[in-house]
Amino acid sequence: MLGNLLRLVRYRGLIVSLVARELKARYRGSVLGFFWSFINPLLLLAIYSFIFLKILPNREEALKPFPLFMACGILPWTWFSASLTEASGSLIAGGNLIKKVLFPAEVLPLVSVLANMMHFLLALPVVVVLIVVFHRMPEGVGLVWFPGVMLVQLIFTAGLALALAALTVHFRDIRDILANVLMLWFFVTPIIYWYQQKEVQYYKEFFDLNPFSHLAIAYQEILFFEGPFGHWKWIVALGVASIGVFLAGYWLFDRLRDSFAEVV
């Protein structure tokens, strides 16, 4: 397993090329091209803002301006959920490669995760725009944490992606189950509401168990809330756990690796 893991380093060129190809191919032929990575989250935010400002208004003073608050959680969530959705189908979609070419299969789910990370980065200007519009400069010290939080999310997502990709080869239903699980997961994560809202406090332990809560909270504290980044302990702990998740996911993937070429 460790040997295979080291081999991944050798394939970094391949991973980079494939991620670049994903991005290029995604918007090939569209008029706005990469701009869509920016427009899509903007439109999503517009819809959520309309609902939660006009129809079901969230009256928490602390969450104003609400669009900026939601952007902090929705953009990472989109990265996370799209990564898992794509990764779970990645081995089946790349069946030709696995069956016909000597090809390190783990590259495929990782490319899904990394390509979506690139979309996330391309969508970050949305946050910048909102910051400018609402005159809410985040604190410089907190921003130093931003790449760290991203790294934790990357490792965590990659671990889940590997496991899901490997299992989906054997159980195709996972893709459908996953869609529903992600929907539920989105709503139990403090993204469109505040984790310190009094309604949430009843279920505090439950929220603490949700790894993505801490990622969302971290992004919100860094980019939105005033004051120092107080959630760092959770992020460090999650970082350690993520490495465990990644190794477990990779181990599962490695175990099932030989079956891919036959079952896909």
Add this chain to the structure above:
Amino acid sequence: MHAIELSHVTKIYQRYSGRQFATLKSALLQRSILRDLRPDEVFPALNDVSFSVPKGSTYGVIGRNGSGKSTALKLVAGITKPTTGTVDVKGRISALIELGAGFHPEISGRENVFINGIMLGLTRREIQRRFDEIVEFAELQDFINAPVKTYSSGMYMRLGFAVAIHVDPEVLLVDEVLAVGDEAFTHKCLDKFAEFRRKGRTILLVTHSLSLVERFCDDAIWLDRGQARIHGDPRRVVDAYLTAVEESDEQQLATVTARAVAAEAAAPRSGEEGSDAPADMFQAVEGRWGSREVEITEVSMLDGTGRPSFVFHSGAPMSVQIKARAHSPTDDFVFGVSLFNTEGVCCYGTNTFLEDMEPQRLAGDVKVMFTVESLDLVEGTYKLDVAVHKRDGYPYDYHRLLYTFRVTTRARDIGIYRPRHHWSFEGPIVFRTRKSTKSEENARLPAGGVAVLDAPEAAAYAERERASGRRVVFTNGVFDLLHPGHVRYLQQARELGDRLIVGVNSDRSVRINKGATRPITPEYERAEILSSLACVDAVVVFDDETPLAIITAIQPDVLVKGADWAEDAIVGREVVEERGGRVVRVPVEDGHSTTRLVERIRQSGPGVDRPNSGRDPRA
């Protein structure tokens, strides 16, 4: 040193048939997840297969569909792992298994070349360096910047092929991919393979093209239902394979025929006069009709030895044996047989009445035999009509197209009927013998000319010449380096008769007889040189350690050996003398010996001391 070695490799595919529609949900509900993860059925795609491919050689893998060829290739490529046994491959592999696997349709050919190259293990810089060559090879200069989805399938495959071949692997795995382009591109691919061979690269070739294997490979293996049936010299492997294909054809035809007959026998018989007879007798519709006052109880096709068979060689004898039963004695009966090809064209038809046999009496059980001395038909599947009827055509029992047989030959001629024929030439007209594939050999059976023949052809040639009243002389030897001693010997041999056939030991048999360093000259070259001598009429390469089999096949009138052979040490003497032929010992000149010649060359300096690989020089 080997480049690829498989030892005792077994690959078992697991079929999860019961789980085909099982889902995670049902697996969880029924708590059967563990049970379901176990395979219901196993399917051995390869069973204890061992072979090794020496570095620098080209190795062919043949076999029917589903025989494990592609599995073997995938194991060598490392795409799948053997269940038991080991696969050892030395050097960088490139697998031409699925061309263009991994091309992304939306992006340009150029970008795909880079990504595909990286997938196959090249670095960006290496691809950069080979890029122009790749594009030129794929003949896509004008389209390389267009998205791959706009490519035709041929362009797609060519680009895939070009990238894979420019990976410049030490071991190239090829799976049936030569059908990717037009004739010119195929030639280019073959040239590229030849270049690989020259560079000492190893090629593992999986193909259905037997002629390619014969022409191109140094060794071959025939896989049959996951097992290695035979490996070694490609021609022999191909021969063995073809023989087996015939056998299984035979079985299949036997089943087809049995089914057709059974279906007709089971069908309800409609009343008098055989009203289910087709309106148009020349319409080829399977069936059986007739009043059955005389009944055909059994029809079988027999080969030359009288054994029931369904596959016949073109030109071989064939008999149709009809067993019939007259339920009451009759004096009005005609037996008829006709042959149809698959297009329903009647190739030949006749009956006893047409051949002036006036029926007298038929009672009880009889056996009727219709014998064709030489089935001069081109390759194909044929069906047989067998009937017994009255002189006026009233059918007793008419079996229409119920019996199927196949005619096989390696010739590629066309039409229906193959007349016995040969070519002869006068004047300044020269042919070079094509030795590329056996299938072309019938076209070059010599009349007065010279050719390299295989054993059956040589036998046929000898028989023809004898039939024309000529005396056939046979001698055999290695003829590794032809020297004047040989020439004089052969001239003398020729003078003992009218036609001289020379048997040449195959490379394999020379190695057995004279050791691994011989022959110096491969068999095809030796045969070619011999065949160009004025005194030699035909050359036949034989693979046995002794010429007994070939002498038995040719049945020469005169068997010539060197005088250094003791009379009773001469192999085949009995065979010749039994037929009234004679054995002549021709004096051998002193001072000429290939063995000494070889030694002299070896001593005279380096460069020639490499044992000949025996590789077919045609490739």
